[in-house]
Amino acid sequence: xxQLLESGGGLVQPGGSLRLSCAASGFTFSSYAMSWVRxxxxxxxxxVSAISGSGGSTYYADSVKGRFTISRDNSKNTLYLQxxxxxxxxxxxxxxxxxxxxxxxxxxxxxxxxxxxxxxxx
Amino acid sequence: DIQMTQSPSSLSASVGDRVTxxxxxxxxxxxxxxWYQQKPGKAPKLLIYDASNLETGVPSRxxxxxxxxxxxxxxxSLQPExxxxxxxxxxxxxxxxxGGTKVEIK
Numbered sequence: 001x002x003q004l005l006e007s008g009g010g011l012v013q014p015g016g017s018l019r020l021s022c023a024a025s026g027f028t029f030s031s032y033a034m035s036w037v038r039x040x041x042x043x044x045x046x047x048v049s050a051i052s053g054s055g056g057s058t059y060y061a062d063s064v065k066g067r068f069t070i071s072r073d074n075s076k077n078t079l080y081l082q083x084x085x086x087x088x089x090x091x092x093x094x095x096x097x098x099x100x101x102x103x104x105x106x107x108x109x110x111x112x113x114x115x116x117x118x119x120x121x122x
Numbered sequence: 123d124i125q126m127t128q129s130p131s132s133l134s135a136s137v138g139d140r141v142t143x144x145x146x147x148x149x150x151x152x153x154x155x156x157w158y159q160q161k162p163g164k165a166p167k168l169l170i171y172d173a174s175n176l177e178t179g180v181p182s183r184x185x186x187x188x189x190x191x192x193x194x195x196x197x198x199s200l201q202p203e204x205x206x207x208x209x210x211x212x213x214x215x216x217x218x219x220x221g222g223t224k225v226e227i228k
Contacts, residue, residue, distance in 0.1 A: 108156040
């Protein structure tokens with residue numbers, strides 16, 4: 001069974017840092033681009049970042065560029081999101097998601113984790 | 123950046139009704155458009171990929187159409203279990219979601 005399990009969320013002060021992890025199983029992790037998508041309380045979905053299967057290409061939303069870093073360790077089947085200079089508006093549930101097809105660029109996401117909650121507050 | 127304008131933001135319909143949601147891209151995205159369903163407290167679920175292809179296991183009452191800048195998502199006969207928020211998402215240039223459409227039962 002294909003599964004994604006996020007961890008690392010929590011309460012952090014404005015300006016602080018947090019690293020999210022997403023453990024993948026049930027598929028050839030290195031073949032698929034992966035994304036992080038977030039959802040602020042009561043709001044819609046916002047794509048945050050994506051990374052190619054090899055890790056050689058990364059993509060960011062303008063709202064997080066320069067503050068967040070996506071990475072992956074294909075030997076550990078794990079995706080990461082390093083979040084620095086956190087702001088109140090980064091408060092959200094963060095989902096990791098797997099691309100539907102093994103392609104070079106991110107596209108549609110067919111498997112999602114259950115989400116991990118990040119709260120930025122003093 | 124490509125903006126995705128989804129309408130309506132919410133709708134109320136009766137069981138058995140035909141429901142239509144539209145999504146407009148700020149520029150030509152060919153058919154690089156997906157549709158998701160999200161129920162409260164749950165992760166999104168992919169329903170339609172590449173504008174008109176039904177994801178495996180998704181009921182055939184769901185369909186999508188369109189290309190370029192204008193896209194349509196249809197539920198041919200609304201069922202109680204379809205109560206959810208629906209999102210379009212483009213992947214022509216990075217990824218962007220539409221604002222969502224909350225579907226309720228009248």
